[in-house]
Amino acid sequence: MTEALFGSVNYMAEKRSLDACVERQRALASNIANLETPGFRRMDVPAQFRSQLSEAVRRQDVSSMNTLRPNAVIDSSAPARTPDGNSVNLTDELVAMQDNGLEHSLHIQMISGRMSRLRAAISGRMS
Amino acid sequence: MTPITNSFSSNLAAAWARPAMGKTAGTASSVAGDTSVAAPGSRFGDMLSEMVQKTDASQKTSAATTGAMLSGQNVPLHQVMIASEEASISFQLMLEVRNKLLDGYQELMRMQV
């Protein structure tokens, strides 16, 4: 029963994306706090995660969706900003944080919307 | 969402149709793609108990996640909220099925024999 309700690949993808948004917020927070720490390399959720997720959705692959977990790692493509190796740029981090907030909002709305549609289907009433 | 309600109403219809058909119940397997020839009502009974178990499982998951968060473990808030909502919806579904079954039974009882 619950598979029919909550087992769809799209729904699981939404939940994973939400996990990724929260993980990304943690990484960005750490980056900003360590703006002046010598040798600190900025961290982020890797771009492959997004492509792996959309690939799993395209293939309707539930099993790989289960194992896919977003994790923040060191962003190796970020150039060093100071001689000591710190690669954090405040503007970039703040812009990324705004972006992330909107994406988080999107996924919450998608998930919330599905919940209310399910309730409407079950009870036969819209609210 | 409509697929869910369709299969439920058709399953309910199948469950109530079988006893009325009597001994021919086992052979009338054309409802909702049902290919198993089981004893009348037992497949529906299995489905019900499975649903109760699944609902119970999701309630337990939700309680465990919430408990973990309250005891200070590193569970993200959104996972707790989502688990709690999923449990609530499963429960609501189970409740509605029970209500519909009850209504159907009462309807049957009111029938003039």
Place this chain on the structure above:
Amino acid sequence: MNLIPGANSASQGLRAEQVRLEVISQNIANARTTKTADGGPYQRQSVRFKAALGDAMAAQSSSSAKNEPTLEIVRDPRPAVRVYQPGHPDSDKEGFVAYPAINIHEEMADLISANRSYEANIAVMRNGRALAQQALSIGKR
């Protein structure tokens, strides 16, 4: 409880910047202090952020404990600035007064930078809280 994502990092950052701001204000306030409790002119202080942990790759890869900034307060070893002021009560026998080696412009630049970091950490807190509030509204009817 882990309700606001990034709250830990942000509060550490705020604390660090707060210390930095206090040190800077103390420097500015004592820019002309020629005699302190231990005799000489005020010695400028500065903050130094501790470097990312030696095994930085491993430490940063562990997702549970993000690197948190720590700093230490150090005394600036710059020698005092000697100004010829024979009438000054703290002048030495040659008529020179030792002033702290504090450059107001340098301190102001540092202050602006610390302020910017402080506000960035506040923004992180604010954003994190918005995320948490959105999460609380899942399934709200």
